[in-house]
Structure formats: C-alpha cells, structure tokens
Amino acid sequence: MTGLTATVALGGLMGGCRFDPATPTPPRASASPDPDASVLAAAHAELSSLISRLTASTGTAALVACHRTQLTALGGQPPSITVRGRPLTPTETVVRERRAVTRFTHWAGTCSSGDLALVLASVAAGIAMQPVLQGAP
Amino acid sequence: MTEIDALQQALAAEHAAVYVLGVLGGRAAHLPTPVLRAAISTSYDVHRTRRDALEALVAAAGADPVPAEPAYAVTRDLVTPGQVASAALRVERACLTTYGALVAASTGATRAWAVTALIATATSELGFGGAAEPLPGMDTEIPGS
Numbered sequence: 001m002t003g004l005t006a007t008v009a010l011g012g013l014m015g016g017c018r019f020d021p022a023t024p025t026p027p028r029a030s031a032s033p034d035p036d037a038s039v040l041a042a043a044h045a046e047l048s049s050l051i052s053r054l055t056a057s058t059g060t061a062a063l064v065a066c067h068r069t070q071l072t073a074l075g076g077q078p079p080s081i082t083v084r085g086r087p088l089t090p091t092e093t094v095v096r097e098r099r100a101v102t103r104f105t106h107w108a109g110t111c112s113s114g115d116l117a118l119v120l121a122s123v124a125a126g127i128a129m130q131p132v133l134q135g136a137p
Numbered sequence: 138m139t140e141i142d143a144l145q146q147a148l149a150a151e152h153a154a155v156y157v158l159g160v161l162g163g164r165a166a167h168l169p170t171p172v173l174r175a176a177i178s179t180s181y182d183v184h185r186t187r188r189d190a191l192e193a194l195v196a197a198a199g200a201d202p203v204p205a206e207p208a209y210a211v212t213r214d215l216v217t218p219g220q221v222a223s224a225a226l227r228v229e230r231a232c233l234t235t236y237g238a239l240v241a242a243s244t245g246a247t248r249a250w251a252v253t254a255l256i257a258t259a260t261s262e263l264g265f266g267g268a269a270e271p272l273p274g275m276d277t278e279i280p281g282s
Contacts, residue, residue: 069271105256109249114241121240121252122272125259129269134260 035112043107043120044076046100049085056084057093063130070123093132101127143242144195145203147235147251151188152205154228158184160211161221161228170218176264177225183261184232187254194247219266226265233258237274 034040051067054060068078088096104124108117127133138146158181165174195202214220236255243251259273 066269066271073272073275101256105252108240108252114243114248117248117252118237118241119272119275121255122237122275124252125256125273126269126271128256128260129263129273131269134263134269 036116039107039111039120040074040116043074043104043123044071046103047071047074047076047123048079050096050100052079053085053088053096054093055081056087057089058087060088060093060132063093063097063132066126066130070126073119074123090132097127097130097133100124101133138238138242140239140243140247141195141198141200143235143239144191144198144247145200147232147239147254148188148191148195149203150232150235151184151191152203153209154184154232155181155188156205156209157211157228158225161215161225164215165218165221168218168221170221173218173222173265177221180225180229180261180264183257184228187232190250194250222265226262226267229258229262229265229267233262233274 047067047070051064051071054064054067071078101124104120104127108120108124111117111120158177162174162177162181165177168174192202212220212224215224233255236251236258239251240248240255255274262273263269
C-alpha cells in the first residue's frame with residue numbers, strides 16, 4: 001500500500017513539473033470514461049429493437065410492456081409506438097427472446113458495476129420468466 | 138456489502154431453503170398433487186447443490202462457511218396444495234433476494250455463477266404459482282423480515 005501511494009504521489013509530482021504549452025492536459029473527466037457505457041448502450045439497443053419488432057407483432061402486448069419496464073430501469077428511453085419494425089413470427093419471437101436472455105446474462109457477468117450487473121441479471125431473469133419462453137420447446 | 142458477506146448471506150438462505158423444502162416435501166407427500174411434489178423434489182435437489190457450491194466458494198475465499206441453524210420456523214398452515222406451494226414460493230423469493238445481493242457484490246466467476254442462480258431461481262418461482270415479472274429480484278423482500 002505504501003509503495004502504491006508513493007508511486008501515485010511521485011507520478012503526480014512529475015506531472016506537475018512538466019511544462020509543454022503545445023499539448024494541453026485534457027480534462028480529467030475524459031481520462032476515465034464509464035467502462036460500462038458500451039454495455040449499457042448495447043442493452044438499450046437490444047431492448048429497443050425487441051420493443052419495435054414486438055410492437056408490430058400480434059399477441060405480444062405483455063412482452064412489450066415487460067421490455068419497456070426493463071428499458072426504463074436501465075435508464076433508456078422506450079421507442080415511440082410509431083416506430084415499428086417488421087413483425088416477428090412466434091418462432092422468431094422465441095429465438096429473439098432467448099438470444100436476449102443469453103446476452104443480458106453475459107453482460108451481467110462481465111460489466112464493471114455491481115449495481116448495473118444486478119439490473120442486467122434481473123432483466124435476463126425477467127425475460128426467462130415470460131410465458132413465451134416457458135411454453136417454448 | 139462485501140462479496141464474502143453476500144456469499145454467507147446466500148449460504149444462510151440456502152441452509153434455510155433446504156430445511157424448509159424438506160418439510161414441504163414431507164407435507165406434499167400426503168397430497169394428491171404429483172406435479173407439486175415433483176417441483177418440490179427438484180427444487181430441494183437444486184438448493185442442496187447450490188448450498189454445497191456456496192460452502193465451497195466461502196471456503197475458497199478463506200472464510201468459515203456459516204453453519205445451518207438447528208431448525209427453521211415453518212408455518213403450520215401446510216394443509217392444502219396452495220399453502221405448500223406458497224411456502225415454497227417464499228423460499229425461492231428469499232433466495233432470489235440474496236442472489237441479487239451476491240450479483241451486485243461479486244465479480245468474475247462468482248458473479249457469473251450468481252447470475253445463473255438468480256435466473257434459475259426466478260424461473261423456479263413459476264412452478265410454485267409465482268407470476269412472471271419484468272425485474273425479478275429488484276424489489277423483493279429481505280429474507281427474515
């Protein structure tokens with residue numbers, strides 16, 4: 001711990017002695033981007049796509065409502081109801097939902113934030129619980 | 138909550154689950170509900186396996202696994218299939234909560250294991266009359282409360 005502290009302090013001192021007006025130091029915030037930003041964006045895209053496709057399908061209102069709740073929990077903005085993709089067949093719906101479970105499970109296991117991991121795992125579990133997957137072969 | 142605290146909490150919940158599901162299996166044996174009996178039997182085996190896995194994870198982390206209590210309180214209202222199923226559902230929900238805490242507190246292989254356990258526990262609720270919900274484990278009650 002002491003060695004680490006010394007290394008950090010020394011690095012700070014050396015950085016403070018540097019003088020190079022041609023290369024300004026970038027803002028500190030940009031040096032540490034959110035490591036989960038790409039996961040969160042992918043999660044938003046996955047749910048938004050499902051919502052758009054399912055909205056155009058028949059008999060999927062409960063599933064659409066489920067995904068809207070999940071997207072909101074992840075801080076995403078559900079797509080407008082006027083944004084509809086090509087309708088999914090029942091078989092395609094099962095395939096897409098299963099793929100979503102796999103993806104959210106993976107993201108939950110690999111993201112940096114524990115709190116985000118919990119929400120992602122909960123989304124995966126919430127999809128796995130849906131009747132469309134429970135009755136599927 | 139640290140990872141080891143979350144592991145111990147999940148282990149404590151699994152100790153209780155194994156005990157209570159054993160009692161429920163005994164009660165269900167006298168009921169004409171083969172589907173419920175099978176669901177409890179399957180759940181019992183799953184929770185026993187998870188309990189053993191959690192003990193191993195705690196030990197691997199260098200801690201002493203929390204022991205089981207000598208006994209756990211079980212409601213006396215276990216006469217009908219619905220009452221037995223409700224009690225089993227409470228067991229699953231209690232474990233679900235602790236797996237949520239473990240997911241949030243852990244990393245790496247332990248978190249991956251906890252995610253799988255959380256998903257499986259959520260779907261197990263369906264076998265005991267639980268309803269599908271968008272975000273299981275996000276707002277369930279704390280075990281023992």
